[in-house]
Amino acid sequence: MMILLGGSQMKKKIKKLNLSRRNFLAGTATLAGIAATASVAPITIANANHSEGKKGLPDFISWKDRDALIVHSDKGIETHRSAIGESLVTPNRNIYIRNNMPTMTDEQIGNRMDWKVSIEGVKNPKTFTIAQLQKLGHETMATILQCSGNGRGFFKHKPRGSQWKTGAAACVLWTGVPMKTVVDACGGINGDAVYMTSAGVDHVPTGLDPKKAMIERSVPKKVFKDAMLAWEMNGVPLPNAHGGPLRMVTPGYFGINNVKHLGKVAFTTQESSVKYMKKSYRISPIGKKGSQYPSCWEMPVKSWITRPTDETGTIKAGKVQIVGVAMGGTKKVRSVKVSVDGGSSWKKAKFIGPNLGKYAWRQFVLETTLSAGTYNIASLASNGSDKQPELRMENRRGYAHNGWKDHSVNITVV
Numbered sequence: 001m002m003i004l005l006g007g008s009q010m011k012k013k014i015k016k017l018n019l020s021r022r023n024f025l026a027g028t029a030t031l032a033g034i035a036a037t038a039s040v041a042p043i044t045i046a047n048a049n050h051s052e053g054k055k056g057l058p059d060f061i062s063w064k065d066r067d068a069l070i071v072h073s074d075k076g077i078e079t080h081r082s083a084i085g086e087s088l089v090t091p092n093r094n095i096y097i098r099n100n101m102p103t104m105t106d107e108q109i110g111n112r113m114d115w116k117v118s119i120e121g122v123k124n125p126k127t128f129t130i131a132q133l134q135k136l137g138h139e140t141m142a143t144i145l146q147c148s149g150n151g152r153g154f155f156k157h158k159p160r161g162s163q164w165k166t167g168a169a170a171c172v173l174w175t176g177v178p179m180k181t182v183v184d185a186c187g188g189i190n191g192d193a194v195y196m197t198s199a200g201v202d203h204v205p206t207g208l209d210p211k212k213a214m215i216e217r218s219v220p221k222k223v224f225k226d227a228m229l230a231w232e233m234n235g236v237p238l239p240n241a242h243g244g245p246l247r248m249v250t251p252g253y254f255g256i257n258n259v260k261h262l263g264k265v266a267f268t269t270q271e272s273s274v275k276y277m278k279k280s281y282r283i284s285p286i287g288k289k290g291s292q293y294p295s296c297w298e299m300p301v302k303s304w305i306t307r308p309t310d311e312t313g314t315i316k317a318g319k320v321q322i323v324g325v326a327m328g329g330t331k332k333v334r335s336v337k338v339s340v341d342g343g344s345s346w347k348k349a350k351f352i353g354p355n356l357g358k359y360a361w362r363q364f365v366l367e368t369t370l371s372a373g374t375y376n377i378a379s380l381a382s383n384g385s386d387k388q389p390e391l392r393m394e395n396r397r398g399y400a401h402n403g404w405k406d407h408s409v410n411i412t413v414v
């Protein structure tokens with residue numbers, strides 16, 4: 001295991017990032033970002049009949065709804081824009097898949113109740129089976145699972161990776177034991193810990209260097225307060241494809257930190273040294289890379305329209321319900337505005353459905369009357385302190401896109 005324990009052997013102080021993510025966002029928005037995107041036309045969705053990615057579903061997710069999904073590869077499967085807002089909680093059969101390593105099989109997993117997770121960097125390190133965790137505590141919470149690269153498909157410099165538009169995201173109800181309860185059962189966190197580091201035990205295909213292939217992610221220690229070790233997803237045992245039988249859930253943090261097939265959680269003084277922590281998932285300017293750049297941690301405020309889109313068929317003139325989803329990131333989403341004229345004018349949308357807490361998204365609706373013509377429909381969410389920028393923040397790998405312009409939809413009303 002590559003985890004560096006929070007014990008006495010690791011006293012070296014962490015070098016603070018001299019560039020906070022916020023500064024980075026602000027910096028690039030004024031430099032490369034605006035210059036490169038000011039003239040970009042709104043996006044048109046080309047897959048009106050869901051014909052994109054005609055490939056079948058890979059075997060390990062043959063139970064999913066093919067019509068709801070766009071298959072980029074057998075490791076990157078996206079939810080159609082119009083298949084996201086069907087209900088507040090995204091049904092498992094519609095939820096996206098992002099695998100860096102292959103999903104573990106039933107044979108590799110064995111008896112689910114006997115699955116083990118070790119907790120380290122605490123006063124009394126312990127290993128728990130799922131059966132033991134289930135005796136420790138029980139909680140359900142809703143969070144957004146969203147890939148760092150969601151929206152990458154809108155970047156013009158064609159960053160490497162799945163060309164996600166809006167569909168590498170879902171609102172999920174997780175059931176499991178709060179990480180805080182687990183920490184308490186281990187006597188508390190070691191005093192010198194700075195990070196919570198989670199390790200997956202995905203079977204690394206032969207020939208790959210474990211240090212390059214292992215999914216191990218460090219997040220700031222404070223994340224443990226809201227985190228969960230989950231064994232159920234939307235009311236069913238956590239499917240293997242989503243990290244069964246046990247997964248780390250890090251509310252408000254990007255997908256990659258929600259480590260699947262969880263085998264170890266350690267409170268550490270240093271960030272993990274594996275490739276997926278040090279090299280990948282760093283938000284760096286185009287042409288630059290390195291671990292000095294911010295990691296994909298906190299998700300920003302974001303929203304998008306789920307209907308109508310040109311995926312949803314002919315739109316007749318008259319009354320139209322414009323529907324979408326909005327998330328606040330690490331804060332509760334406060335308001336959403338909708339524009340039907342490409343951002344020239346905005347109207348306040350209404351939140352609908354239950355409020356499942358600050359880490360869930362809210363559905364919103366704006367009822368309006370549209371006559372025949374073409375429209376560019378956009379949504380703009382705010383969490384009170386931050387609102388969505390108009391333009392994307394240009395960055396090498398196309399991470400963390402929350403610009404409202406690229407996420408708008410063009411529709412034709414007849």
Ligand SMILES: Nc1nc2c(c(=O)[nH]1)N[C@H]1C(S)=C(S)[C@@H](COP(=O)(O)O)O[C@H]1N2
Nearest residue numbers: 096097098099100101147200242255256260
């Ligand atoms: N063990 C493990 N955890 C992982 C991954 C993985 O490949 N292996 N992929 C990560 C990435 S990049 C994302 S976006 C989410 C995707 O979760 P999902 O496939 O359940 O939608 O899981 C994260 N956790």
Ligand SMILES: [Mo]
Nearest residue numbers: 098147148255
């Ligand atoms: Mo991801």
